[in-house]
Amino acid sequence: MKRLILLFSFVLASCSTTVPVKMDFPKAPAELKEPCPDLRLIEPDTTKLSEVVLVVAKNYEQYQECQVKVDSWSQWYDKQKKIFEQVK
């Protein structure tokens, strides 16, 4: 019996296989990696409403750009995850 076990373990020893090919998770576009900037501040000595409105409008622009960036991140991740999971 011992001899048989030894024989089978020897004969089956070459049956172990693992495929050494794998896909690395892709790198995200550099544009998406840039952090959102801080909101612009109004000059402390400003007394004009138009200057305040202008800074507020520029801050809205920054927010909208950041919103697009977050949406793009989400889309990028969903797409890449789907592709990545196909390779299994």
Next chain:
Amino acid sequence: MITWIVEHILLVFPSWFWIVFSGVGAIIYFFSDSISLIPAVVPYSKFAKAIGGIMLLVGVYLDGGAGVTATWKQEVKEMQAKVARAEQESSTANTEVQTVFKEKTKVIHDVQVVIQEKIGKDSGKMDANCVLDPVVIEDLNLAAKGKKK
């Protein structure tokens, strides 16, 4: 180390070689007793049995190894093709996301340019009847910084 040696041996010989090798081993092993009937070969019969047994074992082992290696190579090939296809799809998806991001950002910027021009034009009306107290600026800046007063 053993795997490395086995893989190199398998590369040298064709897969059918191991079937023939183990077959020859089996013949030697099973007929070694019959050889002992010939007086001149008697001293070699036990030696031949051992060699035949080893040849049979090694042949079966390496034939199995050759089969597994062939399957394994096929799997590697399929996986490599799959990965190459996925990398291409991934690159296309990256480009799509980048393009949409750039287009949307450009639209936001273009709209803001128009709005800021309008603010510039309307500044006279805005500033004519309104003088801001410094506390307005202070409060707005605090809100922008996101810190407590």
